[in-house]
Structure formats: structure tokens, C-alpha cells
Amino acid sequence: MHAVVDYLPSILSGALLTLELALLSLFMALVLGLTGAAAKLSKIAPARWTATLYTTVMRGVPDLVMMLLVFYGGQILVNEVGDRLGWDYVEIDPFVAGFVTIGVIFGAYFTETFRGAFQSVPAGQLEAGAAYGLSRWQVFARILFPQMLRFALPGVGNNWLVLLKSTAIVSMIGLSDMTWLADQAGRSTREPFLFYMVVCVLYLLMTAVSGVVLDWLTRRYNVGVRASVL
Amino acid sequence: MSKLAFFAAALLAVSVNVQAKDWSTIRMATEGAYPPFNEVGSDGALRGLDVDIGNALCAELKAKCVWVKQEWDGMIPALISRKFDTIIASMSVTEERKKKVDFTDKYYSSPLALIAKSGSPLRPALESLKGKRVGVQRGTVSDNYATKFWDGKGVTVVRYAKQDEAYLDLGSGRMDAAFVDFWEAHGGFLSKPDGKSYSVLGDKVFGKTAEERAVIGDGIGIAVRKKDQDLKAALNKALAAIRANGTYEKITKRYFVDDIYGQ
């Protein structure tokens, strides 16, 4: 047990890093997802094509491969652009590579979630809004968007859980997240089983807390909606 | 106005570049998974002989050391793409690597060695290793040597991202042997409790032919970018200084009883 006590503070700080990475990625994925959904539902054909290309490619390439490409290749690209523009050195560290990759990949999944949710809002409600004399922006902000969130919530929750677990991959490009630190501790103390179990427990804790938050959100956004009884 | 802004920006960019060149801060990279040379401690900080030497060099140069942890796989490309300024991660100086980067003088030297259960008949030779599984760290000189002289000739060479993973698999019996830098094996495995029933089998491998010696390389040095000749010169001077004033010996004695510098 002694070894775990020794390493626990550093692994917990790694857990914090994992959480930070996951939340930043989530934010980026949500922004990309909303943009992607807007593009997919837009009347401009090139926007639709671009969004379709984006979701197809991102869902067909593993996150690890993408991350290796961004981390090792991205730096070369950034340097070349930077040298031309006379910037000082801009670093792509494992954290940046990790959150960009996870954000961009899950942006594709969120695009599909939001597209479906936007389409689930009954058209009659939008028409009713227009009939009441609301502007297009008011219809979007007061009717379409809040209702869309309700339909999107289960998908968003599911994607979040998958995203959270994807963060473990970032340890493979050397970010000192909790998986990397536990891996290192396991190798140093020759007790990998114990330390991997610690990581599992920490991930399960995060999953459990996420579950509670998601339940609360679902209840909040479903106020006034009658659950169907089987 | 916009022209003025452009000039100001250009001037700023130039001055930033000049500042970066005076080496008041040196970004040093190491792997953090190669004890006792470099590892991450239970507090999450980098430590080990490489780190101590790097810090001593920075102290000598009155520069600030910023340590960067980098996976072994991408060490050299990361140096070239300026993620950091030096690699001080027990990297052997080989002709192959010198095509991409420059090296300082060596700060220690190590032959290669075959590690297996004590008393096993294995030797670091093709005939002896046929049908056996040998673990190496990917992208190291041990990997290059095993790949060139053993792999595909009846020996199964298994590549690991980290040296310690090869030891875990050697300890559990997945590997028949590990092929590794002698001093690393000595300080990172054989002298530890779980390495006590293992030993170096056969002779240490210094390279018998010119071809073999080319793969093994010529001592272990600090890598810098080819264009940073000033940094290389400064590091060489500092290295000579810490060798002369006893700092080097004090550091190596923390980890090894014997002399690891070589002749």
C-alpha cells in the first residue's frame, strides 16, 4: 500500500489534468458540433459538402493516429507557417495536440447529434413563433435552441462519456495525465496491476459524477414534458 | 501607418529571435522512463543522472534549465522542430543520427549487453539467440543492432516504447532476453530487487567490426540542432569544466560506483 500513498498525490494531479483536457476538448467539440450542424442544415451546398467531408473523415480515422499526426506533424506545419510570418516559436505540446485532436474528432460526433436534435424540434413550433411576430433570431434563441438542447442531451451525454475515456490515449504521446503517471508508477514499483486499477477507479468516479450531472440536466431540460409510460 | 506597424512587428520578431539565441534559457529534453539516467519520481518531477548533468551544465553556463519530457519515439524530430534545444537523454552518438542533428562531446559511454536469467546459456550472438525472443526499446542503438544483425534471421525482436516495459516482460517471462545499454541495465534493473536473478550474459557488445561499431555509435552525447553551433561549443566547454572541477564525478558517484565515462 505504501507505494500507492507515495504516488497518489502526483496521480491525482494527473487526474486533474485529465479532467481539464476533457473539459477543454468538450468545449471545442461543442462549438465545432454546433457549427457543423449549422453547415449540414444550411442551404449553401459547399457548406454541406464541407461538413459531410469533415464528419466522414473524422469518424473514419482513429484518435491515436490523428493525435500522432497532429503532435509530430503539426509542429512541422506550425513552424513553416510561423517562419513565413516571422512569428516566434509556437509550441504544439502533448496537451495542445491532445485537446485539438479530441475536440476535432468529437466535433464530428457532436455535429451528428446536434443535426438530429435540430431536426427533432417540431416545425409547427417554429411556424407558431413566426406567426406571433417573432424575428428569426428570436425564434432561434427562444424556441429552436432551448428545445434542441433537450433532444441533444442524451447524445451529448453519451459522447461526453466516450470523450472522457479517449483522454487516456494522450498518455501515448507523453502527456503526464493520470494514465501516464500511473503507468510510470507501475513500471517503477513493478506493480502495474495496482496502479492501473487506481486509474480505473478514478475514471469510474468521473463517469459516476458525470452520470449524476447528466441526470440532473435531463430532469431540468425535460421540465413540463410528460414522460411516456409503457 | 500600416507600414509602420509592419516594421515594428518585424523589428519585434527579429529582437525576439536574437533574445532566443543568447541561451540564457536552455530547454532540455529527456524521456523520463530510463532509470537511473532519467525517470519521473513519485512527485511527478524529472530526475536522474541525465537531469543532474543537464542542471550542472546550466549552472556552469549561468543559464536557466527548462526541462521538457518527450517520448523517445519522437525525440530527434522534436528537437529539429524546436520543441526544445537539447536532448540529454542518454542518446548514443551514431553516424545515422548525425545526419539529422549534431552532438556534443560524450558525457559517458556504454557498451550494449544481453540481459537474461543468470546461468542461462544465451549469448549476444545470432547462433545463440535463434528461436528466442529479445526485447529492445524502439529506436535505440540496441534496436538498430538487433534489427540489423538478428531480426528476420530466426530471432524475434520485440520493440517496446519504453525500456522499463522490456524489463517488465523479461521479469514476467514473456521475453527470453533484453538487449540494452550496459550501464542502464546495471543501474536500472540488475541492481534492483527484481533484477537480482538476472545478469549480463556473454561479453558486453562493443562492436567487433566497423559495421557493428557504426551501429553502436561513439559514446553518449547531448544532441543539438545543426545550426546551433554556439550552443554546442558552450555545452562542450561547460562539460569540460564540470569534468575538471569534480562536479561530474560527484554526480556519477550518486548512481554508479564505477567510472562510466570510459577512456
Place this chain on the structure above:
Amino acid sequence: MDTSVITDNLAQYVSGAWLTLHLVFISCLCGLALAIPLAVLRVSRNHLVSGTVGVYTYFFRGTPMLVQLLLIYYGFAQFQWLQDQWQAEHPLWLLFREPYFCALLAFALNTCAYTTEIIAGSMRNVPHGEIEAARAMGMSYPTLLRRIVLPSALRRAIPAYSNEIILMLQGSSIASAVTLVDITGAARNVYSVHFAPFEAFVFAGLIYLVLTFALVGAFRLAERHWLAHLQPRKSAAAPVPSA
């Protein structure tokens, strides 16, 4: 782009792709075979039974597959007992010495957990009337499962399951963490020799894309075959607009 980096190492990529394919195929097959009985237990009214299966699926769906793989490969090997079995060349435990088997086991247990929940969810959604009708016909529980619930539930699970297999294909890229040279492993080897990240990883990404497309196509055919009865009816009179 230096295409010689790819052409010189094509053999490595091809054998990597082959490894990826059979890892995914065999693990999904085993996972599915195990998931069907587990799903039946999962929907059981006995809380002890469904809860036990629930603990298993919760663990495997709540933790990253990478950690599961490392736990099985490096974690289990730490135990003296297992090492002794290897020394004694016990045929069953010797399997755990092979990285291939460890990856297969981790992948199969992981996909089985997800598939169990997919099928269980699908079983809960079988129209109540169908079950009542079967009961009224005097069917026993096993017959009911075999003739009514499972055929219907499995068909409806196809879309979700096809998604799961595609995620497994992507997820299998972590096999390189335990010394296996799959597509990603080949790319990492090529990268560590040539230091050409674009060539090495873009080509790997392309292989995965092609495999994903092939899978998506195959599943679309499967859906057309087995889910034909759920497709919206096409009107014979009006021509279907193309977009």
C-alpha cells in the same frame, strides 16, 4: 510528400492491416457470441443476476480500453502465480503471455460489454403486444426468447451494433501499446526510422478510412436485408426524389 517512405514499407502496412482486421473481427465475433446470453441475463427480473452483469458492463464501459489492455497485459503478468504457470508451460495460462491474445481478450471483453447493453436495450423495446401474443399462444420463456424476442431485438440492434464495430476498428489502434504491429504500430515503426510524420500517419489514416467505408457499406447491405420490414414503404405511384 516522399512516397518512397510508404512504398518501401508497404509490406509492413499490409501485414499491419491484416492484424488489425483479424483482431477486430475475432474480438467482435467473440464479444457478440458472449453478449447475447449476457443480454438475456441483463434483462432478467432477478436483480442479483441482472446486477452482476450490470457491474461487468459498468466497469468495462466506464474505463478506457487502453487501461483495460494494459491491465491485462502488464498487470496480470506481475503475479508470481501466473509466471509460475508460464514456467510450467500450462497451455491455457500460456495464452496470457501472448500480446495478441491479451489484446484479443481486452477488445472482446470491452466490445462485449457495450454489445450486451445494446442488445439488452433492444430487448426491452420489443413491442409488448408481441410478447403478450406469444404468451397467449402458450410459449415457454426459452421459446419466447428464441422465436420472438431475440430475432426482433437483434435485428433492431443492427444500426447501433454497426456503430460499435466501427468504434472497435478505431479503438484497436491502441494494440501498438503492447508491442503488436497493427496499422498504427507499422506507422509508428516507419516514423521512428524515417521521421516522416505526414507520410507515416496519413497513410495509416487512409487505410483506416478505407476499412471504415467497407464496413459501413457492408452494414448498409445487412440493414437492407434484415431490416427491410422497418423501412418506410415506398409509394409505387410517385417517383422517389433523388435528394
